[in-house]
Amino acid sequence: MNVRDVPQDPQSYVPKGYIRYAVDDAGRYQTVHSIGSKEQTLANNLFWEHVEKKIASTAEEVRVGKASPLAFFMALKMIERGLLARYVGFSAWRVGRHLKPRVFKRLDPSILKRYADFFGVPMDEFLTPPLERREILLGKACE
Amino acid sequence: MTESFAFGTGSGLSFVHLPFVKFLDLPLLSFRNSMGSIFRNSTKRLGIQARIWTFRDPDEAMSALDRQLEKGVPVGLQAGLHWLPYLTSRTRLHLNAHMVVAVGKTGKDYLLSDVVAGSIMPCPGKDLRMARFSKGPMAPRGKMVIIEKLPGRVSGAYAAAQGIRSVSGTMLQPIFPWIGVKGIRFLANRLERWPETLGEEESRRHLGHIILMQEDVGTGGAGFRYMFAAFLQEAAGILKEERLQGLSARMTSTGDQWRAFAVQAARLCSGRSHHGESFVSMAALMRCIAGEEEAIYRELRKIAPKIRSREAA
Numbered sequence A: 001m002n003v004r005d006v007p008q009d010p011q012s013y014v015p016k017g018y019i020r021y022a023v024d025d026a027g028r029y030q031t032v033h034s035i036g037s038k039e040q041t042l043a044n045n046l047f048w049e050h051v052e053k054k055i056a057s058t059a060e061e062v063r064v065g066k067a068s069p070l071a072f073f074m075a076l077k078m079i080e081r082g083l084l085a086r087y088v089g090f091s092a093w094r095v096g097r098h099l100k101p102r103v104f105k106r107l108d109p110s111i112l113k114r115y116a117d118f119f120g121v122p123m124d125e126f127l128t129p130p131l132e133r134r135e136i137l138l139g140k141a142c143e
Numbered sequence B: 001m002t003e004s005f006a007f008g009t010g011s012g013l014s015f016v017h018l019p020f021v022k023f024l025d026l027p028l029l030s031f032r033n034s035m036g037s038i039f040r041n042s043t044k045r046l047g048i049q050a051r052i053w054t055f056r057d058p059d060e061a062m063s064a065l066d067r068q069l070e071k072g073v074p075v076g077l078q079a080g081l082h083w084l085p086y087l088t089s090r091t092r093l094h095l096n097a098h099m100v101v102a103v104g105k106t107g108k109d110y111l112l113s114d115v116v117a118g119s120i121m122p123c124p125g126k127d128l129r130m131a132r133f134s135k136g137p138m139a140p141r142g143k144m145v146i147i148e149k150l151p152g153r154v155s156g157a158y159a160a161a162q163g164i165r166s167v168s169g170t171m172l173q174p175i176f177p178w179i180g181v182k183g184i185r186f187l188a189n190r191l192e193r194w195p196e197t198l199g200e201e202e203s204r205r206h207l208g209h210i211i212l213m214q215e216d217v218g219t220g221g222a223g224f225r226y227m228f229a230a231f232l233q234e235a236a237g238i239l240k241e242e243r244l245q246g247l248s249a250r251m252t253s254t255g256d257q258w259r260a261f262a263v264q265a266a267r268l269c270s271g272r273s274h275h276g277e278s279f280v281s282m283a284a285l286m287r288c289i290a291g292e293e294e295a296i297y298r299e300l301r302k303i304a305p306k307i308r309s310r311e312a313a
Helices: A038-063 A069-076 A081-088 A092-098 A101-105 A109-119 A123-127 B003-009 B035-046 B058-070 B125-132 B156-171 B180-216 B222-238 B243-269 B279-303
Strands: A018-023 A029-034 B013-023 B026-032 B049-053 B075-078 B099-106 B109-114 B119-124 B144-149
Touching: A018 B222, A029 B222, A038 A069, A038 B180, A038 B243, A069 A109, A069 A123, A081 A092, A081 A109, A092 A101, A109 A123, B003 B035, B003 B156, B003 B222, B013 B156, B013 B180, B013 B222, B026 B180, B026 B222, B035 B049, B035 B075, B035 B144, B035 B156, B058 B075, B058 B099, B058 B125, B058 B144, B075 B125, B109 B125, B119 B125, B156 B180, B156 B222, B156 B279, B180 B222, B180 B243, B180 B279, B222 B243, B243 B279
Parallel strands: none
Antiparallel strands: A018 A029, B013 B026, B049 B144, B075 B099, B075 B144, B099 B109, B109 B119
């Protein structure tokens, strides 16, 4: 890739941009700054569309009672069963059970608290989630 | 010392595709080795004395970090992206393969030099602690590295030759189907069948994933191939081996082919494919790339000198 051809997509996601390595006309490598290419923007769009769709479909499942509020927070935090299990200290199988509404309803408050603390939300919000929320939930260090 | 030289001497260039290790239903795909291994190999071969720690206890990890910072020593830390508060929300995925350098501490905040953020950022201690013990694949486990001592003479030639031999060896390895040139062909075979195995939407998402791993994560572009080509140029000078210049140029055109793949993939995802473009044609392009890379590594293995030790060079 020649330094002249380094892409600069104005719709790039990452304002800070990227380092690219490209050759000058003499064939020697230079580092060049790029704000991103059309392909990267497109790929990022695909990724985030999928995340948003997952949040929306999970919200619907919770609304109709097919999944517990836990599922919605997992979608908001883009975290899967296995990884969540490691953070909260339960087995992945147990977390899977907690996704069922009838099991979730009967959970001990101490278990619910572990989840709520991990997601960084107050208990009442954890039990009745704001299903219209589409913004992802960011990590917050507890303690 | 340049980034590309550190990358090359650390034998950073690679290809790994593990379809059974998933993140958000996307299979693991990497164009490089882990940062830990790049750092370890590079420093060892250059004769730089480095120290690498991992910890079980977060308190111990943070005290060890404080001790080094008090001495004015900058510390490399592995940190999970999700827990770093200064990053933009779209960067904070549950990915652990990220390194920052702690350069100081003010009060309870650490000063971190982070490539993704582009500058030195303050990070509260409790967030850094969480990031250093982030869970999931390639978990940091509090990993930290420092440079203890620089040698009187850096063994650049030895390190460059070893780096080249090591990369060639890995990429040409004949055993595991998911690694190296075999891995590229493996991915090509799977990619060709994605429309039937995954359906239209998931196939597109998987293509997008390849583009991101190649261009976003792949520093320098084209899945690190350009950076490695830059290293080969440097190695040509250090090893006084003109043929490496030619191989650098070939590596550059392979990088161009990877980029062409990304462009084709993006066209397909946005429904603007040119006539004849499809998953089948992209798989064919990927196999072509595999063939080119294979030829390059075979040449590299022949040319790279076998230098016995750091002192010999």
